Amino acid sequence: MCTHAPNKDPQMTITHYERTREQNIDLGIVAEGAEEEAAEEEVLGVKSKDFDSTQEVMHFPANCPRCNVPCETNMKVVNIPHFKEVVIMATNCESCGHRDNEVKSGGGMEAKGRKISLRIENRDDMSRDILKSETCSVMIPELDFETEMGTLGGKFTTVEGLLEDFKTQLKETNPFMIGDSSTPERSGKLGDFCKELDLIVQGEKNGVHFILDDPAGNSYIQSLTAPDPDAQLTIEDYERSFEQNEDLGLNDMKTENYEEN
Numbered sequence: 001m002c003t004h005a006p007n008k009d010p011q012m013t014i015t016h017y018e019r020t021r022e023q024n025i026d027l028g029i030v031a032e033g034a035e036e037e038a039a040e041e042e043v044l045g046v047k048s049k050d051f052d053s054t055q056e057v058m059h060f061p062a063n064c065p066r067c068n069v070p071c072e073t074n075m076k077v078v079n080i081p082h083f084k085e086v087v088i089m090a091t092n093c094e095s096c097g098h099r100d101n102e103v104k105s106g107g108g109m110e111a112k113g114r115k116i117s118l119r120i121e122n123r124d125d126m127s128r129d130i131l132k133s134e135t136c137s138v139m140i141p142e143l144d145f146e147t148e149m150g151t152l153g154g155k156f157t158t159v160e161g162l163l164e165d166f167k168t169q170l171k172e173t174n175p176f177m178i179g180d181s182s183t184p185e186r187s188g189k190l191g192d193f194c195k196e197l198d199l200i201v202q203g204e205k206n207g208v209h210f211i212l213d214d215p216a217g218n219s220y221i222q223s224l225t226a227p228d229p230d231a232q233l234t235i236e237d238y239e240r241s242f243e244q245n246e247d248l249g250l251n252d253m254k255t256e257n258y259e260e261n
């Protein structure tokens with residue numbers, strides 16, 4: 001106890017020091033792992049809220065796909081709970097600002113195709129994690145909307161993130177929205193469609209179905225009640241058709257195996 005207060009006590013030495021990260025965590029100033037998670041979200045361009053962060057982010061030299069300036073590609077193996085391991089690859093170009101991320105399935109194709117249907121009931125459904133593999137197509141039957149297999153490549157994002165990506169892509173690539181080729185009827189329809197997507201994102205259009213159909217079985221929508229069944233999710237595993245095997249290049253592989261045998 002200091003008996004000379006407020007004067008300096010010659011028997012006491014006070015040393016100021018920077019708190020360590022562990023001390024900050026003990027003090028509740030920093031949530032454990034929060035800094036690393038924020039840094040990973042930054043370099044990977046995805047929210048790493050619900051998967052383990054035990055694997056390091058790896059960095060590779062690459063070239064920007066837009067401006068071709070040397071930049072870094074960041075890669076991380078991620079274990080999605082109740083699903084499987086995937087590889088997230090992200091490129092962030094400091095020169096032109098291009099940001100992109102892509103997801104590759106870690107372990108090849110499943111024996112069956114998988115169709116996952118989410119019945120959207122409220123705004124919370126927008127923040128469900130989804131993995132849309134590079135072979136997956138997306139449907140919203142109530143909006144008469146269906147993408148081709150592989151549209152937008154492999155993505156690890158949220159329901160909202162993917163709907164926003166569709167809007168962006170439709171506006172950028174739909175020729176009916178641009179310049180002289182625009183016709184009132186077509187651009188009007190696309191505008192209406194984007195408005196419908198906005199209503200879904202805002203939680204004002206419920207009861208619609210958001211469907212991922214992946215013949216390779218590598219896509220996923222986060223359950224909010226795992227490991228128990230989620231009443232809003234319907235999962236159907238199915239035998240691939242000949243055409244789907246053809247699209248995935250599997251018929252050729254079988255032929256080769258028969259020849260070798």
Ligand SMILES: [Zn+2]
Nearest residue numbers: 064067093096
């Ligand atoms: Zn660039």
